[in-house]
Amino acid sequence: MKFLSFTKDNKSYFGGISSEGVVNLSKRYPEIIDLRQAIRERRLGELTKVVTSSEADCSLDDIQYKPTIPNPEKIICIGVNYNNRNAEYKDDSDLPKYPSVFMRSRESLVGHGQQINNPPESEQLDYEGEIVLIIGKEGRRIPEEDAHEHIAGLTIMNEGSVRDYLRHAKFNVTQGKNFEGSGSVGPWMVTADEVDPMSKLQVVTRVNGEERQNDVTDNLMFPFRFLVSYLSSFYRLKPGDLIATGTPSGAGARFDPPKYLRGGDVVKVEVPGVGILSNPIIEELI
Secondary structure (H helix, E strand, O other): OOEEEEEEOOOEEEEEOOOOEEEEEHHOOOOOHHHHHHHHHHOHHHHHHHHHHOOEEEEEHHHEEOOOOOOOOOEEEOOOOOOOHHHOOOOOOOOOOOOEEEEEEHHEEOOOOOOOOEOOOHHHEEOOOOEEEEOOOOHHHHHOOHHHHHEEEEEEOOOOOEEHOOOOOOOOHHHHOOOOOEEEEEEEEEOOOOOOOOOOOOOEEOOOEEEEEEHHHHEEEOOHHHHHOOOOOOOOOOOOOOEEEEOOOOHHHHHHOOOOOHHHHHHHHEEEEOOEEEEEEOOOOO
């Protein structure tokens, strides 16, 4: 089942997607504030039955997409997780023993179809297509063999990065990862019973139709099971938390000359079985 967060007529809702369109679950369950609460209360199974047996309230063309989980407690991001991505650095370094981890703010991400800001402070806005795990069950110190039980589903992220700001500090990348509206997440969550998070998944990024990134999760240095277990050793993972699992090789910075994003570009990140996240780039005005 696909669940999503959206606005219509300037009001916020969450719902499910049937063969006919969007079933507005907020109107049917006013006691459930948002998708995060539905996940936390373990009601996705119940809601799936309602979506499949109900008439659609509107079409996908009638809504504005919000980030899949508009209000996650944590947005955890993994850096340099695909083998080829590590090789791109050309620093002769060994494969890392542990993943690089950083956080993003909610304000740094917009929904599917919404405009991504190219900030005036930089000319190095870059794309990073990623598969995102959505946590469904709270846990701490989760064994790898139990990781799948804690994943509600999958979504997609363009983990937009302002490259020169990544180098402003010696030991962190926070600045370049948190420009307001510099990335996106969506278009929806596909539940783990529909697409197995532990299966072989593909992620493809295209800019203006040109393929830039293409890889599969078999090539991850740190598989999803490990990530859930490792992150839960220091975080208490909670329902609705997002884990962006890393981007393949082929980011704009790695071309010669670099291919950074400009106003008018359109970035599409596809994960077959999950969907396509598409966003236009605009030049942010001061």
